Amino acid sequence: MLDRRFIRENPQAVKAAVRVKGIDLDVDELLSLDQASRELQRELDEAQTRRKSFAREFARADEAARERLRAEHDEQDEHLQKVRAELSATNERLQSLLLLTPTIPWEGTPVGPDDSANVTIKTWGEPPVFDFEPKDHVELLENRGWAEFARARKVAGERAYALTGDIVLLERAMLSYALDYLIERGSAVISVPALVREDPLIGNGQFPAHREETYAITADDLYLAGTAEVALVGLHSGEILDARALPIRYAGISPCFRREAGGAGRDVRGLIRVHQFEKVEQFVICAADDAESDAWHFEILGAAEHLLQGLGLHYEVVECSTGDMGAGKYRMNDINTWFPSLGRFRETHSCSSLHDWQARRANLRYRDTDGTVRFAYTLNNTAIATPRLLAALVENHQTAEQTVRVPEALRPYLGGRAEL
Template sequence: MLSIDFIKTQTDTVREAIAAKNVDLDVDALLALDAEIRSAKTEIDQLRAERNRISGMFKDAAPDEKAALGKQAKDAGKRASELEAGLADKVAAYEAMMLQMPGIPWEGAPVGPGEEDNVVIRTEGTPRTFDFEPLDHVALLEKNDWADLSRITQVSGSRTYCLKGRLALLEQKLMAWALEEIMGNGFEPITLPAYAREDAFIRQGQFPGHREETYELEKDDLFLAGTAEVALTGLHSGEILEEAQLPILYVGYSPCFRREAGSAGRDVRGLLRVHQFVKVEQFVICQADEDVSAEWHEKLLGAAEKLLRAMDIPYQVIETSTGDMGLGKYRMNDLESWVPSLNKYRETHSCSTLHDWQARRAKLRYRNSDGKVVFAHTLNNTALASPRILVPLLENHQTEDGRVKLPEGIRHLMNGDEYL
């Protein structure tokens, strides 16, 4: 969300952001609606003042004047009520349009409508070449009895998974490892519910645009969250923090759920695109300073890269285009890990800076050194998400006999064993 004053004074910049992010929003209609609302509110205040003035005259008026004064007061009250009735619909329409207002993207972001416009800015590691016919992750799971994908489908439907044996243990240890690693960077670990109220999704920015991707618990007025960011954004919503409390650094762990609506036919095999997963998420609330935000963006991205390097997974860093980064993002970098069976990189991490766009929706504020209450900046980044990360981990480190050799950086998780 942007402030209406910014929209009025920086209209051309806002128009450019709307076009760059491919949003269907008429800024002129929004400004006209704002003017109508302001005018109506002013007239309502004037009519109420007039009614009060007339009422104050009534007791001292002559008997032959009271009928006329009564009619004037009644007419003023009736007109105010009519304006208020119409105003409610206009305010609702205005608020709905404001929720569609995109954040202003970083000037260095590639401009384009979708992921085909993303740019690779850096590649780390070399995709592995095999001197044998490699297996994909599903074949590795089956060969080693590390999952039961067919039976669990009978229980829970498509795009579900069930890990077994040492791989199930490794998944849990990877999540705990990611929590500890990010905690070492000064972040407070926090476990979070998998569900939240509708207003939490609005504050975070997922609603109204991505409602169809979210599981709804209709009887309880709750929704299942696809990221810990939903709950983390809401933790301090409505509070006025002191600048000395910033930055607030959380590393959240939660189960996550996504309906994957509109993704039929994409990545249906195995663990890449499932309905339920677990994720360790980095989240920052910091001062409303562009340089401070930029510094945290690099730290978040660097922390995720460190984990990928420890797992010895080749990856590339993506500068995400304006049309692919999402409504509220200022800047977004994806990390894409190499998947041998697909012969391409696939997104496993996403790092986002939102400036004050999210904070305005969530009312995340602090009192700065000048005593002024301002909106904070927020950032988030995946530290590790499973089972997606298991796909490149298994495939890149498989051996000719169908086993998986654990990278040295994570062998301590499995008591120093060389093989999974």
């Protein structure tokens, strides 16, 4: 969400952001509602001031004057009720549009309608070379008795899975590996609720535009979060933090749930696109300073790259286009990891700077050293998300004997085992 004054003073910049990000928003309507809101608020303030003066006038007036004042008072009360109703309706509509306003993207962001306009800015490693016919992760897991896909679908429908045996331990090892590294780098580890109220989803930016992608528990007015970021934004909503407490850096772990629309095919087979997964999420709250935010962006992006390099996985980093980055993002870099069975990269990480877009929605502020209260900046990035990254690891490190080589970084979590 953008500041109303900023929108008034920079309407063309906001319109340009709306256009390149593909947001369905009428900025002129928003500006008109903003003006109407301010005029109605002035009218309300003046009417309330006039109403307060009635008491003093009434005390000094004679009986004849009091009759006139009573009539004026009744008329003023009716006017106040009308103005309040108009202001409430106007502000409600205005707020619905403000929630759709996008952050102005970084000037170096590629302009395009979707991920087809993303630009690769870095690659690391090389695709594995096999001297045998490699298997995709589904066949490999089933052959090893490490997954129950058909039986899981009996329980939970399409895109369900159940892991068993050593592959469960490997998944646990990946998550612990990520947590330990982030703790070492100064993050506070935290497990957060997967069941959340509506307000954190608004604060995070999932609602209202992406409501249909979220599972709803209607009987309890709760929702299943698609990332720990939702709860991490919500933890400090409505607070005024001390500037000396910043930056706050979390390593959040939680189960995650997404409805994940899309058709069938090899690129959604098995563990690649599922409804339930686990993730370690990086989340940063920092001061409202562009340079500091940029530094944190590359810090958490570098952390994700370090983890992938420790897993020995070939990946690319892309600069996401305006149409792919979402409304709230100032800058977004995806990391796509190589899948041998697909012969291409698939997204496994998404690093985003949002400036104060989330903080304004969640009313997340801090008191600066000079006493000024400001909206904080927020950033997030995946550290490890399974089981998609687990599928990549299995495919890239498989052997001709259908075992999986364990990257050295994970061996301490598996009793030193080099192969499963």
